[in-house]
Structure formats: C-alpha cells, structure tokens
Amino acid sequence: MGIFMAFNCPRCQSENTQKLSMLHELGTSIIDTATVGGGVGSHGSLGVGAANTTGTSQxxxxxxxxxxxxxxxxxxxxxxxxxxxxxSIFFSGVAFLIGAVLGVFAAYAGYKKNKEEYPAKLRQWQSQFLCLRCENLFVPHE
Structure with a gap:
C-alpha cells in the first residue's frame, strides 16, 4: 500500500494524478491525411484534385x-x-560583421545554456506529477 500512496497528491491526497510526460504524450496526436477527389463539370470536363495534411494536434x-x-x-x-x-544595407558593411559576431555570442550562450541547464530542467519535468483534482505539481516520495 505504501508505494501507491507515494503517487497521491500531497496537497489534497487525491489518487487522480498523472505523470507530466505521460500527460503530454496522451494529449499529443500526429496528423497525416491524404484526400483525393474528382468531379465532372457542367460542360463534360473532368477534374481531379488531391491534398495532403500533416501536423500535430495537442x-x-x-x-x-x-x-x-x-x-x-x-x-x-x-x-x-x-x-x-x-x-548593413542602411549603414555599412561593418554592421553585418557586428551582427555576425553578436550571433556567435548568442549561439554560444544558447549552447552553454542547453548543455548546463537543460538536462536538469528535463529531469525535473520527467519526475513531476500533476494532480488532476487540485492542479498541484509534485514529485512523488518513496
């Protein structure tokens, strides 16, 4: 019984909880459809059409x-x-060089953030549960 209690919401004690990663997966659908149609015009001409729809629904x-x-x-x-x-179109070619240098700094800052902060944020997200009764986010205790 103790292991199941770990997944109860610590705020309201509800058993109606869901892991965030599962909640996200269950609420995400991949869409990939194809449609083909044909018809006859008023003067006997034939027409054919096709369409493809792809995307994600959440x-x-x-x-x-x-x-x-x-x-x-x-x-x-x-x-x-x-x-x-x-x-650089409005000022000078130096503006492009400044933009490229700023771009290198921005790219490095993003790379560093992805390497240092992202793994911890992902681990935290993967360990969290949501109470579907009171919307409390929590990490189960063992």
Whole structure:
C-alpha cells in the first residue's frame, strides 16, 4: 500500500494524478491525411484534385505541461547575422560583421545554456506529477 500512496497528491491526497510526460504524450496526436477527389463539370470536363495534411494536434493540458525546450542555437546566430545584413544595407558593411559576431555570442550562450541547464530542467519535468483534482505539481516520495 505504501508505494501507491507515494503517487497521491500531497496537497489534497487525491489518487487522480498523472505523470507530466505521460500527460503530454496522451494529449499529443500526429496528423497525416491524404484526400483525393474528382468531379465532372457542367460542360463534360473532368477534374481531379488531391491534398495532403500533416501536423500535430495537442490538448491545452498537453501544451501547458509540455517538456522544456532547448535554446535555438542556430536560430540565434542566423537571426543576428540577418539583422546585421539588413543594417548593413542602411549603414555599412561593418554592421553585418557586428551582427555576425553578436550571433556567435548568442549561439554560444544558447549552447552553454542547453548543455548546463537543460538536462536538469528535463529531469525535473520527467519526475513531476500533476494532480488532476487540485492542479498541484509534485514529485512523488518513496
């Protein structure tokens, strides 16, 4: 009996709890559909059409308790370099160089954050449970 008590909410003692990783997975669906259609026009002409839909659908609960995200390392670099390129059109070529250098610093900061902080945040997320009665987040005790 003691092991099951560990998963009860420490605030309200409810047994209606869910691990965040499972809650996120159960609330996320991959969509991949294909449709083909045909028809005859008013003057006897034929028409055929096809469409493909892909994407992801998530419940609001799955979105709210999604896993932590990594910093966009390449996006930071290219974003700063692009802004430097735009600025160089109005000012000088030096602006692009400044943007590229800032991009390197931003990319390194993101890389460092991903390496040092992200693993701990992911481990914390993976160990948390949500009480579906009072919305308390907790880590079960053993």
């Amino acid at each position: 419940t609001k609960l799955a979105q709210k308790y999604a896993p932590p995200k990594k910093e966009p390392v390449l996006g930071a670099f290219f974003g700063c370099a692009f802004l430097g390129l735009i600025a």
